[in-house]
Amino acid sequence: MKSNFVMFLQRKTALLRNLARALFVAVMFGMSSTAMADQPQSAAATPRSLEADVQSLRKDVLELNKDLSALEEELLFPANTQVAVFLSLDVGAFFELDAVQVRLDNKEVANYLYTEREIAALNRGGVHRVFLGNVITGKHELVAFFTGKGPHGRDYKRGANLSFEKGQGAKYLELRISDRQSAQQPEFTVKEWE
């Protein structure tokens, strides 16, 4: 004869098994993998509303940043004096960039040491704005020094320069490092953008 405790456990276990079977059916046949993938969106009520609040905040922050950037540029770098210097890499088989120094009218305005991650970003097509500043209208000279590893892994330092005329509009200059296949050497140029 079974004890009451055992009978209680039997009933409880039968209940659990039924629950388990229901869950099993749900897991095996009910939910598709897509539904599983969407679970985070419909998990609990609190995270969902929190997520919505976070998205809304992100939007407002971006909007605010946009307004601030516009104001900052107008205040600090108005177009009639603005000059920006960018750096780009094309291929880079003959030169591994470490750092760049930019001199404008014989004054050092930027000195940037690149991380591996940033070099990878340049190699993938990113263009780094090395300097943003102001100059008066008229003639100016830009000189850039690039340091890194040249062909055969040797220390390598090269320069490039450009004389340019600053007009009323913003001036964009691009320091470009590319490979000169014919000479098996890197090439450093400065391009003036209109």
Add this chain to the structure above:
Amino acid sequence: MKSRVTLGLLIGFAFFVGNVDAARRSLLLNPELPPPGPGALRAVAVRDLPYGDALFYFYAGDYETALERLQFADSAGRLSHHRDDAKLLIGGIELSRGDYIEAGKTFSEVLDHPNVPDNVKDRAHFYLGKTFFRRGFDAQAIDNLSAATHSTLPTDFDAERRMLLAESLLSVGRDADAVAILENWDTSSVWRAYAEFNLGVGLVRSGKFDQGAKILDGLGSREANSAESLTLRDQANVALGYALVQQHRSTEALAILARVRADGPQATRALLGAGWAASDAGNVREALAPWLELRGRDLLDPAVQESYLAVPYGYARLGAQAQAIAAYEQALSEFAAETSRLDQSIDAIRRGALAQAIEASAQTKGSVLAIDVAKVPAGRYLYRLLARDEFQAALQNWRDLSDVAKRLDLHGNDIEAYAELIAYRRQKFQSQLPSDLAALDRMNLDALVQRRTELEARVAEADDHADLAALGTPRQRAIWGELEHMETVIDRAGDASDPEIEDIAERVDFLKGYLYWELSDGFKSRVWSARKRLRDVNHLLRDSTRSAALVKAARSAVPAHIESLSGRLDAIRPKLESVHARASQLRDRELASVSELAVRELEAEKARIRDYVLEARYSLATLYDRASAPVPPQGGPAP
């Protein structure tokens, strides 16, 4: 007895399904992987530098800065050549952050433009399809993923497109179309492996066992080289093995489960399944070997937990009641200790230990937040939680919000500096303007312009009439004038026969001739120099005229501009304060949510153990009941 097999299958199958899903989503949400978009952009030469600048931050993993730069450049009209690329990039970042609705809007905007090139169309359809897939809109996902077929997608994107399309098709019941996607698809692609796994499991779930088993078998027997492929192969074998056990095809199940690597993360599930397969075939003694092997392993593993019930179950089936009772009691003791440790951990988390560990980890630099869970009491339970996407997404949100709050702090400083700058400019302009205007009046530009015009006329006249003296040096012009004056005096004297006067006239003629020769030599060069100097004067006058016009225009424009900047700044200030307060509040809520997630995870763990405890108690009670009955024990000898 079958109910136990079912329970075993339930736990094993439910866990591997959950884990694979997590594994797949981890791949999609891995912060180390850039969100979709950049691969196809590498081939595009950058034609707008601000776009390249945003790409730089994007590739460097700083998505917030990339997004800010893109949106600012777009609003300033500086992305004329990369408008569509920029939209795709913005949408890709939104998608990676889980902002599906905004991402969907962004991609739809790209497709709404007329004359969209095929490569842009393909990418927009791919992302839009992915967005619909993530939101669970399968029909729209299928439409878009099927439309991205101009062969312009990079290999990885196309592989992911196929996988998502196959899963969407499976979701709407188009099994044959889903399976057809696998045809002509490179078997080395890890995306194909994910697609095969999900299709195989989906088909088995929907009752199409043979079809699903064939796909899982193909994946499970394929050569794999990468860690990811090996894990997927093991998961396919575990899935198929459990499905075969469910079909009571134990011999086949054992063969499939034997393919699972003994040192891989699926090994415990394979051992548990192998035990159930042997048990189902009536070979209980064989089943005990893998189950006993599991008992020595980490009790955090659900397969190990289940082995604590499986072992005494095996003993009981063999009639070894004493061992069975001892094993159940050991299981109850282990489960009780585990529950107690879980309680400790839950209590510590509720008292803020996890939040503190997360705050401490934020001090260390790096793209991945390394939380030192050892600082949380009984923190070992949290390692599995850390690997979950939901937890990682919440952590990432918390980290983003912390960064946002820091940036907003800096913006607060900037705003104060800008306000000072504006005030300084206002004051400077007001004090400077009167003196500038007075200097302008003194300059009398009109008179200077008039003098320049007269000089131009004089040079032209000298050139036309070969007036050599006009362009001579002041000394030459003085001597020439003196000699002409002397000639006049000689003429006035009238006596040409006077030898003295004649001598003087001859000397004057000689000197005039000499000076004429000197003035004519280099005359054209002097005309050219004079004109060049006048051109320089023209440039200077033009600059001066422009400056004068600017100063005059500035008299009204500058105060208006300064007031406009001041107004904009005043409008930004309250927005900044409001956003800053919200960011700080959300950051705290997110941290609380992370802790809550951890507690929920541990409570679920406790609930599972509670079920095991109930099962163990029931079985133990049954055994005691039988032992107290006068009937001798049934079954084979104990091992």
